[in-house]
Amino acid sequence: MKNVFVSSFRFYLTFIAILITFCTLGGRLLHLQVWQSDKYSELAANARKNFIQERARRGDIVDRKGSLLATTRSVVNVGVDPHAYTQKDMGKLKDLSDLLDLDLKFVLESVTRKFGTTSKDGEKLVPVRWVKLKEGVDDNTYRQIKKLKIEGVYGNYNHSRFYPNNNLAAHVLGYVNKEGNPCMGIELMANYYLKGQDGWRESEKDGRRKEMPQFRSVEFSSNDGLNVELSIDRVIQDAVEQEISHLVDEYAPLGVSVIVSNPVTGEILAMANGPTFDPNLYNEAPLGNLRNRTLTDLYEPGSTFKIIPVGGALNEGIIRPEDIVDCSISDYQAGKKTLRLPSDHHPLGKITLHQVVQKSSNRGAAQIGLKLGAERLYNYSQAFGFGQKTNVGLVGERSGVLHNPNKWDGLTITRLPMGHAVSVTPMQVHCSMSVIANDGIMMKPTLLRRVYDQTGKTVVPFNPRPIRRVIDEDAASQLNEMLVSVVGHEGTAKTAMIAGFEVAGKTGTTQKIIDGKYSSNHHVASFSGYFPAKNPVAVITVVVDEPKMKKGRLGYGGSVAGPTFRKIAGRIISYYGIKPNPKELSYVTK
Amino acid sequence: MFLILAVSLFGGGAISIVWLRMEISATAKNCVNLEDQREMVARELRELRGKKSRMLRPSMIAQLVSGRLSVPSASRTVHVSSREMGEYFHAGIAQNKDFSRGSYLPLH
Numbered sequence: 001m002k003n004v005f006v007s008s009f010r011f012y013l014t015f016i017a018i019l020i021t022f023c024t025l026g027g028r029l030l031h032l033q034v035w036q037s038d039k040y041s042e043l044a045a046n047a048r049k050n051f052i053q054e055r056a057r058r059g060d061i062v063d064r065k066g067s068l069l070a071t072t073r074s075v076v077n078v079g080v081d082p083h084a085y086t087q088k089d090m091g092k093l094k095d096l097s098d099l100l101d102l103d104l105k106f107v108l109e110s111v112t113r114k115f116g117t118t119s120k121d122g123e124k125l126v127p128v129r130w131v132k133l134k135e136g137v138d139d140n141t142y143r144q145i146k147k148l149k150i151e152g153v154y155g156n157y158n159h160s161r162f163y164p165n166n167n168l169a170a171h172v173l174g175y176v177n178k179e180g181n182p183c184m185g186i187e188l189m190a191n192y193y194l195k196g197q198d199g200w201r202e203s204e205k206d207g208r209r210k211e212m213p214q215f216r217s218v219e220f221s222s223n224d225g226l227n228v229e230l231s232i233d234r235v236i237q238d239a240v241e242q243e244i245s246h247l248v249d250e251y252a253p254l255g256v257s258v259i260v261s262n263p264v265t266g267e268i269l270a271m272a273n274g275p276t277f278d279p280n281l282y283n284e285a286p287l288g289n290l291r292n293r294t295l296t297d298l299y300e301p302g303s304t305f306k307i308i309p310v311g312g313a314l315n316e317g318i319i320r321p322e323d324i325v326d327c328s329i330s331d332y333q334a335g336k337k338t339l340r341l342p343s344d345h346h347p348l349g350k351i352t353l354h355q356v357v358q359k360s361s362n363r364g365a366a367q368i369g370l371k372l373g374a375e376r377l378y379n380y381s382q383a384f385g386f387g388q389k390t391n392v393g394l395v396g397e398r399s400g401v402l403h404n405p406n407k408w409d410g411l412t413i414t415r416l417p418m419g420h421a422v423s424v425t426p427m428q429v430h431c432s433m434s435v436i437a438n439d440g441i442m443m444k445p446t447l448l449r450r451v452y453d454q455t456g457k458t459v460v461p462f463n464p465r466p467i468r469r470v471i472d473e474d475a476a477s478q479l480n481e482m483l484v485s486v487v488g489h490e491g492t493a494k495t496a497m498i499a500g501f502e503v504a505g506k507t508g509t510t511q512k513i514i515d516g517k518y519s520s521n522h523h524v525a526s527f528s529g530y531f532p533a534k535n536p537v538a539v540i541t542v543v544v545d546e547p548k549m550k551k552g553r554l555g556y557g558g559s560v561a562g563p564t565f566r567k568i569a570g571r572i573i574s575y576y577g578i579k580p581n582p583k584e585l586s587y588v589t590k
Numbered sequence: 591m592f593l594i595l596a597v598s599l600f601g602g603g604a605i606s607i608v609w610l611r612m613e614i615s616a617t618a619k620n621c622v623n624l625e626d627q628r629e630m631v632a633r634e635l636r637e638l639r640g641k642k643s644r645m646l647r648p649s650m651i652a653q654l655v656s657g658r659l660s661v662p663s664a665s666r667t668v669h670v671s672s673r674e675m676g677e678y679f680h681a682g683i684a685q686n687k688d689f690s691r692g693s694y695l696p697l698h
Contacts, residue, residue, distance in 0.1 A: 067643060067646065068639055068640065068642075068643035069643075071636060071639060071640055071643075072636070073633070073636050073637055073640060074633045074636070138637070139630075139633050139634065139637060140637075162640050164639075164640040164641070164643035164644040164647075165643060165644060165647045166644075168647060211622070212615075212618075213618035213619060213621060213622045214611075214614050214615045214617075214618040214619075216618070234647070234648065235648050238647060238648040238649050239648070241649075242649060498664075499664075499665065500664055500665070501664075570663060570664065571661070573664045574661045574662060574663055574664060574667065575661065577667065577669070578664070579669045580664050580665075
């Protein structure tokens with residue numbers, strides 16, 4: 001029989017060896033599970049934990065008819081993990097470079113760049129796990145890339161702002177930069193409503209870093225941004241931008257600003273500038289093109305300002321439309337002072353107040369200003385909105401310059417009524433003309449109509465809001481009649497006449513101050529008017545900065561801005577289907 | 591007997607739990623796939639809305655029909671009041687005419 005017993009020494013040796021082994025293992029287990037428990041638990045949890053941020057989609061911006069002006073689309077940032085890339089996919093790189101419109105050499109370099117240096121320690125080599133190939137790839141292209149099945153090539157979805165109409169209403173919309181920050185326009189103004197709220201979820205991931213959805217523990221859904229409906233009408237905006245383009249082709253001015261609004265509600269139907277830019281390619285445009293000139297550019301309004309002293313004087317009852325103003329006198333005796341009155345282009349003699357406006361007499365306007373007095377002239381200028389922001393809401397708006405009477409020199413009282421010694425924005429001139437069109441009531445200019453949610457339900461309405469009554473209805477009506485005669489055969493704005501429609505408006509031609517002096521070669525031509533005069537549907541203001549005229553011609557408001565007004569008005573008439581007045585039709589024909 | 595029952599119960603229970611967890615995983619994966627599909631459709635929809643808006647820009651449409659169609663000017667627009675339309679119908683001129691979409695109204 002075989003001896004089954006072993007020597008006690010060998011037994012104990014084996015026993016102790018096994019005991020030590022188990023003790024070591026036990027000790028290691030204790031070390032891992034008890035002493036270092038917190039550390040390793042945290043490591044394991046972190047390795048498994050998957051925290052995913054859900055970016056909220058920025059809301060859309062639409063025009064008053066619901067046409068999309070700005071939206072958010074998903075684009076893909078395509079890149080490659082050089083460590084995951086294998087040589088067997090080499091043949092597919094040509095297709096990849098074609099799809100991404102990249103140089104094949106660049107793609108080859110990217111897939112083989114396995115190590116790089118860190119910025120902190122330039123000498124230390126670190127593995128590169130992501131080399132960006134192209135940003136902003138559309139979904140369709142990305143799907144074709146995925147079909148190539150190149151290992152290591154993948155993309156990350158990202159939100160990108162998209163302006164489908166390119167440069168349409170660019171200055172109104174503004175843009176969102178690559179970091180996702182709104183920079184100007186409605187994008188910045190209505191950012192609170194548009195931005196939405198990001199969400200997040202917590203789950204676990206597997207060894208391939210893929211989410212294991214069954215382990216989703218906490219989830220906060222993102223709330224997409226609300227949509228904003230503007231008062232802008234895309235059809236009118238497009239017509240305005242086309243006319244600006246024609247005007248630029250013809251006169252090559254430094255800048256053009258056009259505003260169209262409904263005087264009754266204060267809603268802005270179009271606001272455009274030239275030169276303009278494409279918000280999709282904002283970084284390629286010169287900085288000057290990004291400026292919303294309707295709100296930022298200051299100029300001396302010239303004769304368009306004459307509606308203020310005349311409107312004020314009519315409202316105060318110190319003069320009537322048929323009263324005679326002597327425009328032949330060149331000096332005015334104010335107490336002990338003798339004030340030199342500005343001259344007119346042509347001697348006008350004794351004319352009625354009505355004709356002062358119709359012929360745009362500087363001397364006549366100066367005398368109205370003197371009758372009104374400094375304090376009242378200043379107060380009416382303020383009441384018409386000069387020297388203060390219109391608060392349309394867009395950033396960068398300037399308040400212009402309207403000095404207090406105690407800072408006026410002796411001549412200001414005679415120069416301010418003809419639109420000198422004051423700096424204004426095109427928007428301010430537009431608002432002042434809207435006051436006359438709206439029977440003396442100033443409405444708050446607005447670009448927003450409502451904010452609505454994904455179901456179309458209005459969340460925040462923006463209703464028309466009157467600011468103040470500037471002049472009474474009678475004074476507005478009298479001034480309206482005078483402005484109608486401006487756009488007539490005897491007035492300064494014949495070029496703005498529209499067959500079949502009574503148009504009211506005022507031209508403005510200002511010499512620019514170059515090297516401290518009024519230049520006879522640099523002008524700002526403007527026209528602000530509305531139609532039909534009795535029941536206005538639109539106020540249009542056109543301001544052209546330094547039109548380049550043919551030799552011997554001056555850039556008058558009537559000859560440069562008037563025709564643009566007429567063309568825009570004609571297109572609005574066709575668009576709205578406004579019925580012409582047969583009486584006006586025959587008047588124009590005559 | 592009790593032992594067999596207990597083993598069956600615990601064994602069956604354990605297998606059920608595993609089966610249940612597998613089902614949860616499969617359902618979760620399906621949900622994620624559906625979410626992805628929905629997101630893909632939403633992305634396509636947004637892309638199409640953008641394209642539609644671009645194509646419907648008034649100047650873009652005008653370019654497409656340039657020289658053939660344009661918005662009529664005020665002088666070439668005929669305004670017909672509801673009263674005139676009433677007279678038109680009462681006069682019986684419109685009788686026996688096809689007013690379906692695409693047909694032409696007779697001009698008098």
